[in-house]
Amino acid sequence: MLKVIEIDNIKGIGHKRFALDILPNKPSLLVAPNGFGKSSFAVAFNEMNNRRINLTEENYHQENPALQPRIYIEYERPDLTIARLEATATTNTISSELDYFVINNPTKPKGIGSQFGRASARLEIKDVILVDRIPNNVSFGNQFRASQQRFGQNAKALPNPNAALSNSKLVEKLSQNFQALERANGQRIQLRINAIIDEINQQAGTTDVLTDWISANRLNDFKQIDYLNTIGNLIHEFDVGYNSETKAYLVAIQLIWLYNDNPNNFKSACAYSNYQLDKQRFEHTLSTFNCTWRGIRASQTGGQLVVKFPEAIHISNGQRDILTFISMLFRARQHLKKDANILIIDEVFDYLDDANLTAAQYYITTFIKDFNDEGKRLYPIILTHLNPYYFKNFAFSKQKVYYLEKSNIQVNQHLARMLKIREDKAIDEPLRNDISKHLVHFEPTHINRRADFRNLTIPELWGESDNFYQFLFNEVDNYLNGRAFCPFAVCGGVRVKIESIAFDKLQSQANQTTFLTTKKTRPKLEKAEDMGIVSPESHYLLGIIYNEGMHWKDGFDNVSPIASKLENLTIKKLIRDVFS
Secondary structure (H helix, E strand, O other), X not given: OEXXXXXXXXXXXXXXXXXXXXXXXXOEEEEOOOOOOHHHHHHHHHOEOOOOEOOOHHHEHHHOOOOOOEEEEEEEOOOOOEEEEEEEOOOEOHHHOOEEEEEOOOEEEEEEEEEOOEEEEEEXXXXXXXXXXXXXXOOOOOOHHHHHHHHOOOHHHXXXXXXXXXXXXHHHHHHOOHHHHHHOOOHHHHHHHHHHHHHHHXXXXXXXXXXHHHHHHOHHXXXXXXXXXXXXXXXXXXXXXXXXXXXXXXXXXXXXXXXXXXXXXXXXXXXXXXXXXXHHHHHHHHHHHOOOOOOOOEEEEOOEEEEOOOOHHHOOHHHHHHHHHHHHHHHHHHHOOOOEXXXXXXXXXXXXXXXXXXXXXXXXXXXXXXXXXXXXXXXXXXXXXXXXXXXXXXXXXXXXXXXXXXXXXXXXXXXXXXXXXXXXXXXXXXXXXXXXXXXXXXXXXXXOOHHHHHHOOOOHHHHOHHHHHHHHHHHXXXXXXXXXXXXXXXXXXHHHHHHHHHHHHOOOHHHHHHHHHOOOHHHXXXXXXXXXXXXXXXXXXXXXXXXXXXXXXXXXXXXXXXXXXXXXXXXXXXXXXXXX
16 A cells, blocks of 8 residues: 655655555546646656656756755555655665656647747657667577487477467466576475476376376376476466376476576566567557557667657547557556556546547556556556546546645535535425525525524524625635635635626516526526626636535535635636635
8 A cells, every 4th residue: 555655846846745545456546736736746756766866957846956856655565564665866765665657648849940930839749668678589499309308218298398488478477487487496396306207207108198197197296396386387277289287287397497497598588578479469459549540550669669659730639649648558567567566647637538538547447457467566646637526437446536635625514514404305395495595595685594503503693694605705715815714615605606796787676586586506697698697707617616515415525526626726716806
C-alpha cells in the first residue's frame, strides 16, 4: 500500500503531503482542480532517476535552484512493515523498492518561423521510444547433441528442446525463472537427477518404451525435486508438441544444463526473444487502433524501437490520443520491473473522447491484470480534474477516488441534517415542501418553522428564511475570502442569489408568480427569459454548483465532488461576479 506521498520544491509545489492509502492493482483517481499542482506531482516522478532527482531548469520551484527538491514515500510492504523512502537532489532510496513511470501528453507546439510578420507554429507529436536499446540477436545455440552425450546410452529418450526454445511465450516465462534454473544446477539436486538418469540408462527398449517406463517409475521422483519441478511444470503448461509430462521434465533437465553452461548467453537469447514477442504484441495492438492512412508503425532506429507519428494535422485527435497512450503504456511496461511499481497518468484521460476513453481504460485494466497475474503490485495513479462520480465514462469496476484539495472545507452538520430531512419520506411532507420552497430556493414570502427546526435539532433561527439566507450568504463570503466554508451553504447561497436576481427584474405580479411556481433553477431562468429577463450565461453555467449542493445522497461522498469544483479559480470568479 502507498500510504503517503510528500513532495517539496518541485515546479509548482512548495510543500504538499498526500495521505492516500493507495491499494495495489486497482485504478486510483486523484482529483484536483486545474492549478492545484497535478502536473507538478507528475513532474516530480518524471524527473527522478535511479540515483537522485535531476530537475531541469524549468522545473525549479519558484525558478530558484537553491530550493532543494524532495520526494518522500511511506510504503507498506506485503508483510505489513513500513518502508520510509526518500529521493533528493543527491540520493534516492525510492528506486531500491519501487519502479515508477509517467505517461503524459506528448503533443507539443513547435515554432516554424514567421509569415507576414507573424510567428507561426504547428503541433508536433513527439516520437515515442518503446525500447531504449534493442537487445543483440543472440541464439540459444544447438546444444541437443551435447545433452545427448551427457545423458548417456539411452539419450534417445530425450526430446529435442528446440520446440520449447522456439516458443516465445514459454521463453518469456523462463525469463522469470532464472533463479530456478540456477538453483536446479546445485550439487545436491544434480546428484538426485543423475541417479534417476543412471536408472534410465539401465533400461532397454525403444524411445516409446523408455518414455513409458520413466512415466510409470520415475516421473514422481522427478516431480519431487525442487526447482526441476518448477521448470518441468512450466514447460508442461505449454502445448509445444511434447505430448507428455515426462517429456516436459526431460526437456527441463536439458534447459537447466543449457542455462548453467553459459548463463549470460541464455539470458541474452531470452532478452532477444522477449523483445521480438513484445514488438509483435505492440504491432498487433497498434494495427487494431491505427485507422489512419499514414500507416503508423514501430520501427528500429539507431538501436531503438521507435513509434514515429506524422504531424498533428495529418492524424485525427482521437487517433493521436489513443495511439500515443498505448505507445506510452507499452514503454511503461519496459520500465516497471520490480515487485512494486507506480504508474502515473497525467491528465491524459481528461481529453479523450468517449470511445477512446473506454479503450484506454480497457488497456489499463489489462495492464493491471498482467501485473497481478505475475504476483506483482502496480499502483496506477490517474491525475484528473474531472469528477469521476459524474463523468459517466470513468467505468473502472474497482476504481478508488481521492480528492486532493480539501483545505478549507468545513461541512456544517446542521445543514447536512436539514438536507437529509428534505429527502426523508418519513418526515412531515408540508415541512419538507417548505424547506424546498422557502429555504433551498428563493422565495420572498415569510415562513416560520422555528418550532419544527427546534424539535429536529436544527438551528431554530433557520426556520425563518431571512435568517437562513443570511447564513448562506455569510458562508459565500467566507469562501470568497479564503476562510473555512461549508460547500453546501455556498451552493445554496449561489442558487438563492441567482434566482433572486432574476425575480427582482420581473415587473408584474403575474410574472413573478409564474417564476416562483416554476420548479428548479434552470427552468426558472428560462421562464424569466420567455418573459424578457435574460440572465447572464454564467448563471446557467453555475448549475454544476447549485444543482448538486442542495441534495444529500446516502452512501456517497457528497462533499468532495462539490468542494473540488469550488476550488476551481474560474468557478470562484463566476460566483464572485454573482455577488458583486
